[in-house]
Amino acid sequence: MSWEFIGKYMPMYQRAAVLTLKIGIIGIAFAILVGLMSALVLYYKVPVIKRIIKMYIELSRNTPLLVQLFFIYYGFPKIGIRLDAEICGVVGLAFLGGSYMAEAFRSGLESIDKIQEESALSLGMTRFQVMRYIIFPQAIATSVPAFMANVIFLLKETSVFSSISLMDLMFTAKDLIGLYYKTTESLFMLVMFYLIILLPVSLLGSLLERRLRYAGFGN
Amino acid sequence: MLDLGIDVLFKGTNFLRLLGGLWVAMRISLISIALSIPLGLLTGVLMTSKSKIIRFIFRVYLEMIRIMPQLVLLFLVYFGTTRALGWNLSGEMASIIVFVLWGTAEMGDLVRGSLISVPKHQYESSEALGMTKGQTYLYIILPQTVRRLLPLSINLITRMIKTTSLVLMIGVVEMLKVAQQIIEANRMTSQNAAFGVFLVVFILYFLVCWPFSRLAGFLEKKWQG
Numbered sequence: 001m002s003w004e005f006i007g008k009y010m011p012m013y014q015r016a017a018v019l020t021l022k023i024g025i026i027g028i029a030f031a032i033l034v035g036l037m038s039a040l041v042l043y044y045k046v047p048v049i050k051r052i053i054k055m056y057i058e059l060s061r062n063t064p065l066l067v068q069l070f071f072i073y074y075g076f077p078k079i080g081i082r083l084d085a086e087i088c089g090v091v092g093l094a095f096l097g098g099s100y101m102a103e104a105f106r107s108g109l110e111s112i113d114k115i116q117e118e119s120a121l122s123l124g125m126t127r128f129q130v131m132r133y134i135i136f137p138q139a140i141a142t143s144v145p146a147f148m149a150n151v152i153f154l155l156k157e158t159s160v161f162s163s164i165s166l167m168d169l170m171f172t173a174k175d176l177i178g179l180y181y182k183t184t185e186s187l188f189m190l191v192m193f194y195l196i197i198l199l200p201v202s203l204l205g206s207l208l209e210r211r212l213r214y215a216g217f218g219n
Numbered sequence: 220m221l222d223l224g225i226d227v228l229f230k231g232t233n234f235l236r237l238l239g240g241l242w243v244a245m246r247i248s249l250i251s252i253a254l255s256i257p258l259g260l261l262t263g264v265l266m267t268s269k270s271k272i273i274r275f276i277f278r279v280y281l282e283m284i285r286i287m288p289q290l291v292l293l294f295l296v297y298f299g300t301t302r303a304l305g306w307n308l309s310g311e312m313a314s315i316i317v318f319v320l321w322g323t324a325e326m327g328d329l330v331r332g333s334l335i336s337v338p339k340h341q342y343e344s345s346e347a348l349g350m351t352k353g354q355t356y357l358y359i360i361l362p363q364t365v366r367r368l369l370p371l372s373i374n375l376i377t378r379m380i381k382t383t384s385l386v387l388m389i390g391v392v393e394m395l396k397v398a399q400q401i402i403e404a405n406r407m408t409s410q411n412a413a414f415g416v417f418l419v420v421f422i423l424y425f426l427v428c429w430p431f432s433r434l435a436g437f438l439e440k441k442w443q444g
Contacts, residue, residue, distance in 0.1 A: 062377065062428035063421055064384035070395060071417040074402075078224065078414035152286075159288035163388065170290055170388075183302040187295055191287065198286050 005185045009176060016172040017193045023086060023166070024158045027093025028151060034094055035101020042102070043109045053102070060099035066160045068092050073164040089161050093154060100150045108143030109135065144212055148205030155198060169193050224411035228419060233401050237416075240397035241423055244383040247314050247391075252376055254315075255322025262323055263330020264356070277327065284324040290385050292317045297389040310391035314383070322379060329371045333364040366442045373435035377428045384424070394420055 038053045060068075069092040076083065083091065112135050120130040162171035173190040177183050228234045266277045284292070297313040300306045308316070337360055345355040387395045398420050402412045 058429060058432075059425060062381075062432055063424045064381040066384040066387070067395065067417070067421050067424050070398075071421050075414040075417040078411040156288040159290040160385065160388075170294070173294065177298055183298050187299050190291060190294065194287060194291055202286055 001184055001188065002182065005180070005182050006189060009172075009185075009189070012172050012176075013169065013189050013193050016167055016169045017197060019086075019166065020158050020161070020168045021197060023089040023093065023161065023168075024155050027090045027158070028097060028154050030090060030094035031097025031101050031150075031154060034098030035103075035105055038098060038102035039105035039109060042106050057099040057102055060095055061103075065092055065096045065157050066163060068095055069160065069164050085164050085166050088164055089158070089166055093158065096157065097150065097154045100153065101147070104143045104146035104150055105139065107146065108139035108141075111142045112138050141212055145205070145209045148201075148208060152198065152201055152205060155201060159194075222409075222411050223415045223418070224409045224413070225415035225419065227401060227405045227409045227412040227416060230405070236397050236401065237394060237419065237423070240392065240394035241427070243311070243391065244386070244393040245380070245427070247311060247318065247386060247393075248376070248380045248383045251315055251318035251322050252379060254319045255326050255379075256372065258319065258323040259326020260330055262327030263334060266327055266331040267334045281324045281328055284321055289317065289321060289382050290388060292321065293385060293389050310386060310389045313389060314386040314391060318379060318382070321382075322375065325375055325378075326372060329368060329375065330364070333367040333371075334360065336367060337363050370435040370439040370442070373431055373438070377431045377435070380428055380431075381424070394423065 038057065041049050041053050069088060072083065072092055072095075073085065073088045116134055116138075117130055120134045121127075125133070158168065159170050161168045162174065165171075169190055173186045176186040180186075228237065262277060265273055266281075268274055287295075293314060296317050297308060297310060300308060300313070341359055341363070342355060345359045350358070383393065384395060386393055398416045402416050405412050
């Protein structure tokens with residue numbers, strides 16, 4: 001192990017980690033948005049749109065992110081949609097993550113007993129108020145474990161971005177192995193940087209899960 | 220009409236080659252699943268062991284495998300073992316090793332989860348009836364866990380099939396690689412091949428995974444409660 005080499009190429013990994021994080025965070029934010037909207041559509045059983053959402057969820061959950069990215073990055077330009085690699089990454093992550101988030105939120109929404117909605121309605125709340133003050137807060141709490149698992153899953157999935165020529169951690173590691181044949185050092189830094197990104201999220205996840213179990217929310 | 224470039228697949232043996240690539244990916248996942256399920260069952264039982272040390276060791280193993288992206292694991296085994304141990308693994312061998320390690324960990328955790336979901340009095344009652352540990356597991360615990368376990372393990376299978384798309388990155392010629400080759404070879408005659416071919420790859424992956432996830436969903440609903 002050459003520490004000199006590690007010190008020299010540390011900034012390269014830092015830049016790559018920042019890129020991974022940046023696309024990861026933006027992509028996950030969009031995935032949450034897509035997931036929330038899809039879950040609400042499914043919850044309220046909006047006709048027609050519900051069908052489309054269900055089809056989207058099946059399509060997105062049953063295909064690998066790598067294939068989705070290839071399709072978006074190499075396929076779409078042929079029908080006139082040309083996207084920047086970073087935007088492709090965000091779109092891919094939002095497309096994949098949206099369905100996973102939708103499932104997490106949907107099961108949270110469905111876990112709330114019907115009687116709560118009925119009681120709130122009988123108190124004279126509007127449908128929006130029922131969602132805003134009664135169902136949503138409880139549903140979010142219930143879906144936190146699934147939500148955190150999805151966040152970790154999506155952050156891990158960002159590792160395939162190197163295939164659409166984004167200079168992320170994988171790309172950097174492969175580059176350095178190819179250029180200098182410093183396999184041990186490159187892989188060591190790769191693992192370290194992924195740990196720096198993923199460990200805190202994973203710890204936060206288990207912390208939240210433990211906290212929420214105590215809350216109980218009337219169950 | 221817009222030229223989607225799907226016609227490339229009907230030239231010569233292109234479509235068969237693509238299916239051959241799919242088979243390579245399927246072969247890797249089938250071998251890995253076949254090995255992961257028995258190993259995972261064993262790991263899961265050991266994870267509920269009374270010994271703290273054994274539980275700790277398997278916990279560390281599970282968390283270590285889980286926190287790393289599968290692609291990183293592939294890189295570690297494919298490039299790492301060459302350097303550190305002097306092995307010369309083929310890409311396919313390296314991916315099977317990674318998928319078995321990963322599948323065993325995930326499967327073990329599923330087994331552990333379903334084992335602890337069996338109420339404690341079931342263990343105690345069978346012990347009181349004079350059953351040995353082996354008998355308890357074989358006749359009392361396993362039949363009850365299977366219902367919970369089966370849908371979850373079918374989901375794990377689809378996850379594994381989807382993850383095999385990554386082996387492209389360590390140089391295994393699977394479906395995506397074949398798709399790239401076909402697109403490259405027809406660059407001049409069919410410029411829009413990238414759209415059509417990757418669309419077909421997308422659909423093929425969907426067609427393979429979808430029946431599994433439907434089956435898992437169906438079993439889950441059927442055995443609820």
